[in-house]
Amino acid sequence: MRSTNSPGALKQLATKYVAVSVAITALCMFAGWAATNVRSDDTQAKIKVKTRLRVLAAGKSPAYVAGASHDYATATFDGLERYSTWENSDGKSATYQPQGPFTADNPFFKPMGTNGRSCVTCHDPSAGWTITPAHIRARFEASHGTDPLFRPIDGTTCPDADVSTPAAMKKAYSLLLNKGLIRIGIAIPPDAEFSVVEVDDPYHCTKLSSPKSGVLSVYRRPLQATNLRFEDSLMWDGRMGDLERQANDAVRGHEQAVDGPMPDQLARLIEFETGTYDAQTWVPKAGSLQDGGVGGGPVALSREPFFIGINDPFGNNPIGAQTSLHVFNLYDLWRGDPNPERARIARGQAIFNATPMIIGGVPGLDDAEDHPTHEGFCTTCHDTPNVGNRSINILMNLGTADASRRTPDMPLFTLRCDSGALKGQTFQTMDPGQAMVTGKCTDIGRFKTSSLRGLASRPPYFHDGQSATLMDVVNFYNDRFQVGLTAEEKEDLVAFLRTL
Ligand code: HEC
Ligand code: HEC
Numbered sequence: 001m002r003s004t005n006s007p008g009a010l011k012q013l014a015t016k017y018v019a020v021s022v023a024i025t026a027l028c029m030f031a032g033w034a035a036t037n038v039r040s041d042d043t044q045a046k047i048k049v050k051t052r053l054r055v056l057a058a059g060k061s062p063a064y065v066a067g068a069s070h071d072y073a074t075a076t077f078d079g080l081e082r083y084s085t086w087e088n089s090d091g092k093s094a095t096y097q098p099q100g101p102f103t104a105d106n107p108f109f110k111p112m113g114t115n116g117r118s119c120v121t122c123h124d125p126s127a128g129w130t131i132t133p134a135h136i137r138a139r140f141e142a143s144h145g146t147d148p149l150f151r152p153i154d155g156t157t158c159p160d161a162d163v164s165t166p167a168a169m170k171k172a173y174s175l176l177l178n179k180g181l182i183r184i185g186i187a188i189p190p191d192a193e194f195s196v197v198e199v200d201d202p203y204h205c206t207k208l209s210s211p212k213s214g215v216l217s218v219y220r221r222p223l224q225a226t227n228l229r230f231e232d233s234l235m236w237d238g239r240m241g242d243l244e245r246q247a248n249d250a251v252r253g254h255e256q257a258v259d260g261p262m263p264d265q266l267a268r269l270i271e272f273e274t275g276t277y278d279a280q281t282w283v284p285k286a287g288s289l290q291d292g293g294v295g296g297g298p299v300a301l302s303r304e305p306f307f308i309g310i311n312d313p314f315g316n317n318p319i320g321a322q323t324s325l326h327v328f329n330l331y332d333l334w335r336g337d338p339n340p341e342r343a344r345i346a347r348g349q350a351i352f353n354a355t356p357m358i359i360g361g362v363p364g365l366d367d368a369e370d371h372p373t374h375e376g377f378c379t380t381c382h383d384t385p386n387v388g389n390r391s392i393n394i395l396m397n398l399g400t401a402d403a404s405r406r407t408p409d410m411p412l413f414t415l416r417c418d419s420g421a422l423k424g425q426t427f428q429t430m431d432p433g434q435a436m437v438t439g440k441c442t443d444i445g446r447f448k449t450s451s452l453r454g455l456a457s458r459p460p461y462f463h464d465g466q467s468a469t470l471m472d473v474v475n476f477y478n479d480r481f482q483v484g485l486t487a488e489e490k491e492d493l494v495a496f497l498r499t500l
């Protein structure tokens with residue numbers, strides 16, 4: 001009955017998903033071709049074709065390699081190879097573990113709580129180490145909503161939502177199914193400068209005992225649990241100081257455990273998280289992104305230097321070295337390449353590095369209180385070389401959570417500032433962001449500048465999945481910062497972003 005309602009593509013994915021959970025043999029064969037050592041993608045492609053044929057001949061589904069998600073927590077999952085390849089709608093991505101391969105008994109893959117979830121439930125390597133709506137819907141269809149992802153604690157729009165019938169479940173899990181959003185409940189800090197004076201919440205899930213106390217429910221995308229060696233800020237609102245605290249919180253929260261992980265489990269988890277790199281490796285027309293001297297893919301990424309504050313343009317670089325605006329140099333060799341797609345990617349990289357824009361009214365960009373206008377670039381904020389996050393834990397308010405961008409599926413909170421620098425002012429926001437951590441009105445709507453690697457594997461974008469495609473992201477910036485890109489330049493920029 002459910003399948004008659006679902007669109008064809010979804011049904012297909014769902015069928016693949018079912019097939020894959022039984023066809024673990026296919027997984028093992030796949031693991032065999034995902035080379036232990038790095039090979040060029042061309043070689044990989046050949047091996048892959050062969051393996052696919054073998055898989056098909058054995059009557060098994062090639063779903064795993066086609067990118068459908070599956071239950072990594074099954075006892076038979078072997079863990080990743082040192083270098084593993086995944087497919088996405090823009091080509092292929094790969095995960096590389098220089099010190100690996102880490103096996104499936106790493107706590108990352110093991111349920112540590114009471115609800116069957118493990119870290120990989122929401123941080124899936126075939127989806128850029130997060131989860132995407134296409135995969136989520138396939139998992140929902142295939143498991144009839146019993147996959148551990150679908151737990152009311154934070155998978156539904158509210159833990160008390162009705163999940164008694166299939167139709168009720170679809171409604172309760174709507175934000176997860178449509179945008180890949182997880183509910184995060186955060187208490188108003190005791191010393192907050194603001195009161196929450198009005199709550200317009202379609203899910204009635206913000207429970208306040210007074211305008212100054214209670215828990216706000218906000219809805220956010222899982223961040224990538226990879227490329228973490230380059231991160232100084234953890235979580236969209238920067239609330240976690242380190243990976244240890246983060247893991248403890250994830251196990252007690254998402255996995256509903258009574259106790260956090262044991263010290264040895266924590267150590268192995270963090271070794272895994274900081275030793276894992278993920279990036280796009282192949283796109284149609286341009287081909288391999290990591291052969292012949294160009295610098296895409298996770299192997300080159302694993303060798304990128306990093307320290308907190310590297311390349312920050314606002315005086316936060318501890319060694320005071322001159323800031324380079326040539327933040328991405330991966331495709332320098334493709335400038336003017338006879339292959340038009342390669343030339344386009346190089347043009348997109350140049351636009352990202354150095355097309356000027358008017359960056360105004362962004363709290364957190366510099367220390368000034370009046371948020372002056374700067375002439376800047378994408379790289380003014382996305383400053384970590386060849387990674388693209390901000391290299392220091394200073395969050396910014398781009399306006400992504402503003403009332404003007406609200407869609408009916410998101411809550412809207414009205415915050416009145418009773419003390420501090422903005423006393424007397426009122427703000428409306430879908431998610432107060434960092435203000436729920438610091439209690440400060442100046443931090444309302446601030447989020448971290450997330451890494452830009454692996455973008456093609458993990459739509460939709462921004463903290464609440466408000467941009468379905470990379471073109472939507474580019475259009476947001478083009479309007480917000482008066483970039484003035486032509487249609488052609490937008491295409492170039494998107495072509496570059498999807499190679500990351
Ligand atoms: C139910 C889904 C879910 C599960 C299970 C889950 N996470 Fe997450 N994870 C999220 C969400 C959502 C966020 C972003 C939340 C926010 O910013 O408020 C996140 C953020 C993170 C981040 C921050 C990354 C960054 O760049 O800031 C790390 C690291 C992480 N998770 C690791 C883990 C680990 C380790 C586990 C297992 C112990 C785990 N997660 C289990 C959903 C999940
Ligand atoms: C003023 C600082 C700033 C500038 C300039 C800036 N960004 Fe961002 N970027 C951010 C922040 C902060 C976020 C996260 C915002 C959120 O999720 O609400 C972000 C998020 C993104 C994301 C989504 C990442 C994800 O994981 O969902 C993409 C893609 C992106 N930026 C691309 C660009 C491009 C392309 C440009 C130039 C046209 C640019 N950015 C300019 C600060 C900036």
